[in-house]
Amino acid sequence: MDFLLDSLISSFMLVASLDRELFSVVAVSLKVSITSSLFASMIGMPFGFFVAIESFKGKRMLITCLNTLLALPTVVIGLFVYALISRRGIFGPFDLLYTQKAIIIGQTILIVPVVATFTIAAISRIDDRYRKTAMTLGANRFQTIFVIIREARFGIAAAVIAAFGRVVSEVGISMMLGGNARGFTRTMTTAMALEYDKGEFTLAVALGIILLSVSFGINLLFHFFQGRTGQ
Amino acid sequence: MTAYSLSQVTKVYGKKTVLDIDSLKIEKGAIYALLGPNGAGKTTLLKILGFLDYPTTGNIYFQSTPVTFSQGFLHPLRRKVVMVSQRPILFTTTVYKNLEFGLKIRKVPKKKRDRIIAESLDLVGMNHMVQAQAHKLSGGETQRVALARAVALSPDVILCDEPTSSVDLENQITIINLLRQINKEKKLTLVFTSHDKLQATSLAHQTLFLDQGRLATASYENLFTAVLTAKERGLAQCVIQNSLTLSISSDKTGKVRLLIDPEKIDIAKNVENRNRENHLQGKVVQVAQEKGKIRVVVKSGVYITLLLSLEKYSEVQPMVGETVHISIAPDAVKII
Numbered sequence: 183m184d185f186l187l188d189s190l191i192s193s194f195m196l197v198a199s200l201d202r203e204l205f206s207v208v209a210v211s212l213k214v215s216i217t218s219s220l221f222a223s224m225i226g227m228p229f230g231f232f233v234a235i236e237s238f239k240g241k242r243m244l245i246t247c248l249n250t251l252l253a254l255p256t257v258v259i260g261l262f263v264y265a266l267i268s269r270r271g272i273f274g275p276f277d278l279l280y281t282q283k284a285i286i287i288g289q290t291i292l293i294v295p296v297v298a299t300f301t302i303a304a305i306s307r308i309d310d311r312y313r314k315t316a317m318t319l320g321a322n323r324f325q326t327i328f329v330i331i332r333e334a335r336f337g338i339a340a341a342v343i344a345a346f347g348r349v350v351s352e353v354g355i356s357m358m359l360g361g362n363a364r365g366f367t368r369t370m371t372t373a374m375a376l377e378y379d380k381g382e383f384t385l386a387v388a389l390g391i392i393l394l395s396v397s398f399g400i401n402l403l404f405h406f407f408q409g410r411t412g413q
Numbered sequence: 414m415t416a417y418s419l420s421q422v423t424k425v426y427g428k429k430t431v432l433d434i435d436s437l438k439i440e441k442g443a444i445y446a447l448l449g450p451n452g453a454g455k456t457t458l459l460k461i462l463g464f465l466d467y468p469t470t471g472n473i474y475f476q477s478t479p480v481t482f483s484q485g486f487l488h489p490l491r492r493k494v495v496m497v498s499q500r501p502i503l504f505t506t507t508v509y510k511n512l513e514f515g516l517k518i519r520k521v522p523k524k525k526r527d528r529i530i531a532e533s534l535d536l537v538g539m540n541h542m543v544q545a546q547a548h549k550l551s552g553g554e555t556q557r558v559a560l561a562r563a564v565a566l567s568p569d570v571i572l573c574d575e576p577t578s579s580v581d582l583e584n585q586i587t588i589i590n591l592l593r594q595i596n597k598e599k600k601l602t603l604v605f606t607s608h609d610k611l612q613a614t615s616l617a618h619q620t621l622f623l624d625q626g627r628l629a630t631a632s633y634e635n636l637f638t639a640v641l642t643a644k645e646r647g648l649a650q651c652v653i654q655n656s657l658t659l660s661i662s663s664d665k666t667g668k669v670r671l672l673i674d675p676e677k678i679d680i681a682k683n684v685e686n687r688n689r690e691n692h693l694q695g696k697v698v699q700v701a702q703e704k705g706k707i708r709v710v711v712k713s714g715v716y717i718t719l720l721l722s723l724e725k726y727s728e729v730q731p732m733v734g735e736t737v738h739i740s741i742a743p744d745a746v747k748i749i
């Protein structure tokens with residue numbers, strides 16, 4: 183019990199002292215997670231929207247596949263992307279392995295299904311009367327799409343938040359494709375794993391506190407906006 | 414001038430024909446009521462008139478122009494026709510933004526938008542709610558804002574799907590008066606669906622009746638679902654909606670749909686023989702003039718409409734609220 187308490191106190195002191203190494207790790211982690219979330223949103227949102235509003239053969243099977251991909255282990259993606267970007271892979275000449283770009287690629291692949299499935303759920307929940315109302319008020323196809331997206335904005339925001347939460351807390355891809363290089367590709371989760379291996383719990387717990395605070399802060403912000411519009 | 418002209422229009426879902434209209438003309442500037450039971454095809458017809466759905470077969474002319482049901486062709490037409498659905502939905506933003514939506518996409522300048530929004534909300538008595546969150550309004554307020562949103566666009570036609578079905582009595586009266594006022598002031602064509610025969614006939618210039626997707630003539634308005642039971646004195650006993658029993662000539666038994674010809678129902682204030690066949694007593698709830706005849710609606714367990722000649726009306730002079738006696742001849746009832 184003393185051990186846990188000591189670790190917690192030391193961790194809070196480390197956060198309070200604005201430790202340079204600690205914040206370098208946090209900065210790298212946030213940078214790659216935000217970037218991969220943005221890329222995944224750019225791919226997953228339009229894809230999810232298309233799947234939700236269009237009727238086509240194999241739609242249900244596609245949704246089932248996307249749901250299955252939600253449970254894709256990070257190490258499988260790590261291995262797959264490694265095979266593509268290692269020196270012997272087809273993207274080997276781009277020298278991407280053990281860079282932040284490699285982590286971003288892997289994380290984007292990880293969360294595209296998350297953004298897509300959450301977007302499908304958000305759009306599908308929107309009452310069809312919104313589409314018909316927009317049409318009867320004279321909206322063209324794009325204006326109607328804009329209305330639907332606007333009505334589903336909180337569901338879509340939830341998709342991005344869920345995706346960000348998934349990448350900011352993953353270890354496998356960051357470790358396998360980033361290599362945990364200090365000050366360069368070391369993220370919060372890989373740093374925590376390393377500190378654990380070394381038996382140094384202070385930095386690990388401090389990073390854990392920050393990781394939880396980041397997630398809590400984002401969710402708080404989301405609920406704040408939700409509350410304002412009475413959704 | 415004709416707003417719509419339909420010929421041989423059908424709508425088929427799977428193997429079921431939900432709409433089958435041989436011919437229909439809707440005159441510009443008039444109010445049309447579309448009556449009929451659930452599943453009669455009223456909403457389907459309204460959606461086709463609103464260019465939100467397409468017919469399976471047939472030709473439609475809108476303002477004398479043939480309608481081609483393709484995306485590019487329909488979009489300009491939709492800007493002339495606005496449909497207000499049975500349970501209208503307002504965008505989750507302010508009342509102002511809801512009204513602004515259609516005007517903005519029509520590129521109406523900001524100053525003019527503000528003026529139109531104020532006028533439209535004033536018309537429906539919702540000016541004080543301009544900045545209110547639309548999704549927090551009551552059913553009646555939502556219906557009124559939806560009407561204002563439609564009126565703001567100055568369409569040629571407004572289509573209302575059961576405009577009073579989801580609001581309380583007070584708001585029903587307000588909405589009916591609003592529809593009448595909008596038609597009068599804006600000179601636009603108004604088509605609305607309803608289950609309420611009284612409301613429909615009091616508001617509309619023309620009443621159309623749809624049954625199983627087909628148009629029936631306006632005089633066929635005493636349409637009921639009934640059960641035919643055993644014969645008594647050679648006549649089948651017909652129980653209408655568990656509240657009215659008539660004796661009719663029919664060999665059928667079980668559940669049927671029947672029409673009572675409103676022109677073949679006799680009316681009197683006092684009768685000597687109250688025990689004769691199909692004699693009913695009821696209260697007059699509506700008296701109105703229609704195409705050289707007088708429409709009298711009597712509540713006697715169910716609402717029964719009578720179409721009287723002017724001579725008959727002068728003779729009996731039924732007044733709203735009065736108790737009258739009506740008798741339905743067995744041959745006035747037709748099984749369909």
